[in-house]
Each structure stands twice: as C-alpha cells, then as structure tokens.
Amino acid sequence: MSDNAHTYTSRALFVVMVSGLVALAISAALYLLDLPHDGYVFLSGMIAVLSVGAVSALCREGGAKLEDALPLLAGIAFFVWVAWRTFNK
Secondary structure (H helix, E strand, O other): OHHHHHHHHHHHHHHHHHHHHHHHHHHHHHHHOOOOOOOHHHHHHHHHHHHHHHHHHHHOOOOOOHHHHHHHHHHHHHHHHHHHHHHOO
8 A cells, every 4th residue: 555655646746846847848938938927837836846856855765865955945045036036026
C-alpha cells in the first residue's frame, strides 16, 4: 500500500510541476511578445514550482537538507522580488 501511495504522490507532484512550468512558459512568452498580462499566470506557476520543490524535499527519506532549503529560499526571494516589481507598476 505504501508503494502505491508513493507512486500517486510522485505522479501528482509531476502533474503540478508540469502545470507550473507551462504557466511560467506562457508568462515568459507573453512578456517577450509584449502582450498584455496581469502577472497571475506567473504567480500561479511560481507557486506550483516552489510548492512541489518544498513537498519533494520534505517527503524525501531523511527529510529536507540544507541543499534543499537554499535553492527554495533563493526561489522564494526571487519570486517575491519579481511579484513586487510586477504588481507595483
């Protein structure tokens, strides 16, 4: 039973990660094409990617380590900076 739960969790994390990456790609394409966008696509993509990273790090055997925490913190800091710049125009 535990192996099935692990498989379903891995599949769910994969789907959320792919969805987040697609949202970020759409946001980047809209930005590069200079088309109007409100930033919510970027926001949802970053939340998806960072949450999958956090869940994956916490679910790993032995728990999260420093090499997991530093990229996540850097990603969160970058996300906050870009979101602040996007919504304060």
